[in-house]
Amino acid sequence: MISEIINICWIPFTGFISFLILLSAINKSIGVRKAYVNLLLRIFEYGRVSIETASKENQKFESKSKTDKKLGLEIVEDDDNKEALNGATLITRDAILLPQAQENTQEKQVSSKKEEINFDFEKCLDYVKSGIEAIIEDDVTSRFEAEELKSWNMLTRTNRHYEFISWKITLIWVVGFVVRYTILMPLRVLVCFIGVVWLTLCTAAVGYLKDGEQKRAVVHKVLGQCFGVLSSAISAVITYHNEDNRPSSGICVANHTSPIDVLVLMCDSTYSLIGQRHGGFLGILQRALARASPHIWFERGEAKDRHTVAERLKQHVSDPNNPPILIFPEGTCINNTSVMQFKKGSFEVGGVIYPVAIKYDPRFGDAFWNSAKYSMMQYLYMMMTSWAIVCDVWYLPPMYRQDGESAIDFANRVKGVIAKQGGLVDLVWDGQLKRMKPKKEWKEIQQVEFANRLKSD
Structure with missing residues (x-):
């Protein structure tokens, strides 16, 4: 009896999954994902209102019970102000203490002549203040943590126990938990598996085609279908703006939040990729893509050789038949709040640069990959x-790079445009600071600036 029921339910279930995969493969939509997102927004809004109402009631209760008998002052905890400050920048730093990467430190070296300097201890206070500010709120390490949300999305782990504010919120949270882990997750794992197998088979077949215009057209169609299926595995809802500026050749540079950035862009166009060879799940995708279209993969040792990287990049760009090459100049994932220093290598090649800004909506899920904390499989699970x-x-x-413009200045100009369009904070810091100590040049800039202050006083 049970087996008959399973068989009856399995047929429409598999038919439904096949239908969704087919729609994703042909890049068509019947509006299910957008309707799903709009439903979530209504639930989040209901949760926000319920939380604020409960917070105000608790505030009134606490304001009556918390009274300082000695001073005769009433102590009221303003939870709303706490929420407003959560995730906001608490400190306004002295801009002169920030590194200026585009400046040549050799031109700013302190004169070797001995000069008499009257030193007062108070001249160090600005640097002491900056050090304390960095301890309280660090501009760098805060960019490698999950982005703070203005309101609870019934998903983010929190110690405030919002899910127990009222029985209605608790019920919604429980239903959402069940839906995500017993319905959405199994479906997504199945679709992801089908997508990876389909990508591997299709790219293997396309690899046997003769190079030429026909193969490039087939690759464009095949990769669009394969990545469309993979986007269904994470219920991706992507909105593309200004499609007239879509890259057709040259170099495409974008801010980097997650490995999903590649999937997001490949759903709309075909790109060549550049990066280090990986094993595991990423390695499977890299080998599959390499069979269908030209990509630049380096071994770990080769990736550190800037000359080799630049030479292979120039060779790729010089061939008009190659797809535009997609580069993430930050070299690491940033938490969807800012853009950090762009490496100058891709801006030294010459030719056209196509900037692309990517911004995720954190209310539905945190797309940031903290590679120092989570493995690729843990990230996919999240x-x-x-x-x-x-x-x-x-x-x-x-x-385009202007006459007399250095590669660093060009990189900073492109970075500023991307940050402005995406509503991201434009930072001068190198994202690799999360893995290594500050470069010697950064320290020298601070030393030179400190010496100049002493001399000017």
């Missing part, structure tokens, strides 16, 4: 148990 991955992609007008 993605598949999130509500959805919702993001906006802006294709920006092509940019």
